Amino acid sequence: MSKTYQVKPVSGPVEGTVRPPGSKSITNRALIVAALAQGTTHLTGVLDSQDTQVMIESLNRLGISVKHDPESCSIEVEGCAGTIPQSSASLWLENSGTSIRFLTALCASGQGEYVLDGNARMQQRPIQDLVAALSRLGVDVACENGTGCPPVRVKANGLPGGETAISGSVSSQYLSALLMVAPAAQSPITITILDEMVSKPYLDITLGVMAQFGVTIDRLEETVWRIQPQTYQRSVAYDIEPDASAASYFFAAAAITGGAVTVDGLNQDALQGDINFIRVLEDMGCEIKRGRVNITVQGKPLKGIDVDMNDISDTAQTLAAVALFAEGPTCIRNVGHIRHKETDRLAAIATELKRMGIQVEETEDSVTIYPGKIQPATIETYDDHRMAMSFALVGLKVPGIVIADPDCTVKTYPHFFDDLERLCGQPL
Ligand SMILES: O=C(O)C1=C[C@@H](OP(=O)(O)O)[C@@H](O)[C@H](O)C1
Numbered sequence: 001m002s003k004t005y006q007v008k009p010v011s012g013p014v015e016g017t018v019r020p021p022g023s024k025s026i027t028n029r030a031l032i033v034a035a036l037a038q039g040t041t042h043l044t045g046v047l048d049s050q051d052t053q054v055m056i057e058s059l060n061r062l063g064i065s066v067k068h069d070p071e072s073c074s075i076e077v078e079g080c081a082g083t084i085p086q087s088s089a090s091l092w093l094e095n096s097g098t099s100i101r102f103l104t105a106l107c108a109s110g111q112g113e114y115v116l117d118g119n120a121r122m123q124q125r126p127i128q129d130l131v132a133a134l135s136r137l138g139v140d141v142a143c144e145n146g147t148g149c150p151p152v153r154v155k156a157n158g159l160p161g162g163e164t165a166i167s168g169s170v171s172s173q174y175l176s177a178l179l180m181v182a183p184a185a186q187s188p189i190t191i192t193i194l195d196e197m198v199s200k201p202y203l204d205i206t207l208g209v210m211a212q213f214g215v216t217i218d219r220l221e222e223t224v225w226r227i228q229p230q231t232y233q234r235s236v237a238y239d240i241e242p243d244a245s246a247a248s249y250f251f252a253a254a255a256i257t258g259g260a261v262t263v264d265g266l267n268q269d270a271l272q273g274d275i276n277f278i279r280v281l282e283d284m285g286c287e288i289k290r291g292r293v294n295i296t297v298q299g300k301p302l303k304g305i306d307v308d309m310n311d312i313s314d315t316a317q318t319l320a321a322v323a324l325f326a327e328g329p330t331c332i333r334n335v336g337h338i339r340h341k342e343t344d345r346l347a348a349i350a351t352e353l354k355r356m357g358i359q360v361e362e363t364e365d366s367v368t369i370y371p372g373k374i375q376p377a378t379i380e381t382y383d384d385h386r387m388a389m390s391f392a393l394v395g396l397k398v399p400g401i402v403i404a405d406p407d408c409t410v411k412t413y414p415h416f417f418d419d420l421e422r423l424c425g426q427p428l
């Protein structure tokens with residue numbers, strides 16, 4: 001694709017059906033857990049994108065056989081029953097938060113020395129709370145530059161059990177990482193959660209995937225969890241549901257254009273919390289049809305809302321785009337943690353909306369958007385796939401919206417613009 005992408009406005013409401021690729025969060029968890037399991041696991045419906053490719057490449061470097069067939073969206077993993085064959089490895093995780101956090105914990109269960117690193121932005125994304133939690137268990141692990149961010153060096157001698165504590169105020173991925181690897185420890189691990197956890201629904205994904213491989217945890221108290229040493233059992237066939245965060249763009253296309261879009265393969269009982277983006281659209285006025293194996297959003301006149309997006313913050317940018325077409329302001333609140341993602345997403349939302357002539361109020365953990373006349377603009381995407389995918393939606397209604405660096409969608413959705421064009425029935 002060229003260096004920019006000019007979005008072509010649609011001539012009428014967007015109507016159609018789409019099936020987004022597999023969930024990033026479930027694919028990367030299933031890979032970790034299948035690697036720790038005993039026996040061969042066959043995963044289907046997997047996501048093929050940069051975030052899953054760096055995970056696969058890293059597991060192979062650790063000596064775990066992961067065979068990926070992108071054609072059939074399937075992966076076969078030869079589990080190593082809680083061991084890591086390689087005693088040294090350098091892992092490169094680009095800007096995949098799930099990969100570097102989950103693999104740091106996995107490496108802590110090995111025997112040897114491992115270094116995990118990523119691109120310039122990854123070297124600014126915090127991982128110290130996970131490092132601290134592993135250190136409390138006796139693991140020799142540190143952020144090499146003393147910044148609390150990657151690169152991380154792990155000198156592992158098996159994961160000791162014991163008591164630890166973890167903060168979840170920056171990212172839920174630290175606790176997810178610890179939970180998934182805890183069954184491979186030498187004795188039980190008790191984890192105390194120190195504070196209010198952000199992005200809580202992702203923990204349900206973690207527990208759901210662990211349960212699929214036969215492992216459950218004991219919740220001693222709301223904030224004290226215990227995991228017994230045990231071996232995950234292979235999942236002979238595990239089918240991964242489509243990505244609910246990716247689905248938000250298509251639901252939003254219906255909302256913005258007054259159309260009707262069906263997303264196949266997801267329903268209200270999806271494992272991913274981001275499915276609840278449809279509730280936000282419902283509160284704004286859209287009509288939702290909840291099917292057994294699909295969901296349809298029917299666009300209606302939209303009204304602005306005030307909404308706590310902490311649980312579903314990967315859809316905050318999608319809502320920022322939808323908000324422009326609502327009657328009255330929209331406040332997206334309690335999302336301070338999105339400043340630590342692919343870019344500072346609150347700053348990016350505010351800057352790019354202002355570039356289109358929109359009035360915006362930004363605080364430490366919220367953004368309020370006042371709909372107004374939208375000016376043509378070239379939207380900077382800051383190497384953030386979600387800036388590209390969400391702001392492109394504005395161009396479905398407004399002429400002159402250009403997306404800079406559209407290829408940044410490779411992180412989670414390499415074919416996003418093809419799927420959007422197909423849905424809109426035209427090359428945009
Ligand atoms: O565990 C996961 O799969 C994820 C958790 C969330 O991150 P935080 O917990 O850092 O908010 C989310 O933003 C990310 O895209 C995926």
Ligand SMILES: C=C(OP(=O)(O)O)C(=O)O
Nearest residue numbers: 095096097098314341342
């Ligand atoms: C924040 C995201 O990803 P990660 O933290 O896994 O890099 C995302 O996909 O929006």
